[in-house]
Amino acid sequence: MASLGTALVTGASSGIGATYADRLAKRGYDLVLVARDRQRLEALAARLTAEAGVAVEVLTADLTERSDVRRVEDRIRADAAITLVVNNAGMVSPTPLIEADIDELETMIELNVVAAHRLAVAASQVFAKRGKGTIVNIASVVALIPEQFHGTYNATKAFILNLTQSLNVEAAPHGVRVQAVLPGLTRTEIFDRAGSSFDRFPPDRVMDVGDLVDAALAGLDQGETITVPSLPDTADWQVLTAARLALGPNLSRAKPAARYGVA
Ligand SMILES: NC(=O)c1ccc[n+]([C@@H]2O[C@H](COP(=O)([O-])OP(=O)(O)OC[C@H]3O[C@@H](n4cnc5c(N)ncnc54)[C@H](OP(=O)(O)O)[C@@H]3O)[C@@H](O)[C@H]2O)c1
Incomplete structure (x- = not known):
């Protein structure tokens, strides 16, 4: 059987x-596991090597540090065995933006946006040259409902969704697969790290992390560009897309709309 190659997964030490x-x-897949916590990554690597017999390498990096992001980017560009990048590392802000520490919000943007953007673009460039490769970007359903949860976090995830939609148009003709996954609430460590907890949400709104990833991979197998694991009916997503695209012809015109009263 042909080798699937190597998957590089960011934020591989816990959760999704x-x-x-x-x-x-x-x-x-052979694996390159990226995160900060070397001990946890090495324990996971040892387990997966034993259970699945694949080669697993640990690459520690703090993706809020530009030099560390460059190291991971260099690996993606240089290693022709890498066929899949799962751009997953991320964090939430503990408070609404109106109360937040602006420096903490910027650190979140470094991780959720700057690093994720750099790795997605680097992967799409090398994959396009090779004529194959897959990029999975972990966004969130809050990209679609910015009226809920915390403003800057929501905006980081809207960036990932928008970037994936654009990347798909640019990279698909070069043989590159791109998928954005939009999890809803998923039981991981993400809220504990922000000093909060999933206990404040009704259990029927919180998905098991195994179910989330299995559904996301099924969506990838089915050729989806956008995967919303919780959404029962994909026709709802298609209606939204059609309504958005229908705006197209009217979004850039020589004159402002009549309601603004500009002659
Ligand atoms: N859980 C949810 O409800 C939910 C919903 C929608 C979207 N998401 C998204 O899913 C993704 C994964 O989150 P999760 O829920 O699995 O959370 P998690 O359990 O907290 O895992 C986050 C991962 O990111 C890594 N990470 C955090 N800061 C990092 C940094 N500065 N540099 C490198 N790696 C870093 C962590 O590892 P280290 O601490 O070892 O660095 C960990 O492996 C995120 O992008 C999140 O926004 C989650």
Whole structure:
């Protein structure tokens, strides 16, 4: 059987990233696991090597540090064995933006936007040259509902959704697959890290992380560009897309709309 190549997963030490690593190893991918916590990454690497018999490498990086992001980017550009990048590392802000520390918000933007953008663009450039490769960007349903949760976090995830939609148009003709995954509430460590908890949400709104990743991978297998694991009916997404695209012809015109009273 042909090798699937290597999957590089960011934020692989816990939650969604660790679960992707598990599932991808069991599909037969070799792995490069990226996060800050070397001990946890090495423990996961040892387990996956033993259970799945794949090669697993640990690449520690703090993706809020530009020099560390460059190291991961260099690896993606230089390693022709990498066929899949799961751009997953991310954090939430603990408070609404109106109360937040602006420096903490910028750190979140470094991780959720600047690093994710750099790795997605680097992967799309090398994959386009090779004529193949897959990029999975972990966004969030808050990209669609910015009226809920915290402003800057929501905006970082809207950036990832928008970037994926643009990347898909640019990279697909070069043989590159791109997918944005929009999880709803998913039981991981993300709120604990922000001093909060999933206990404040009704249990029927919170998905198990294994189910989330299994559905996201099924969406990838089915050729979806946007995967919303919770959404029962994809026709709802298609209606939204059609309504958005229908605005197109009227979004850039020589004259302002009549309601503004500009002659
Ligand atoms: N859980 C949800 O409800 C939910 C919903 C929608 C979207 N998401 C998105 O899903 C993604 C994964 O989150 P999760 O829920 O799995 O959270 P998680 O359990 O807290 O995992 C976050 C991962 O990111 C890594 N990370 C955090 N800061 C980092 C940094 N500065 N540099 C490198 N890696 C860093 C962490 O590892 P280290 O601490 O070892 O660095 C960890 O592996 C995020 O992008 C998040 O926005 C989550």
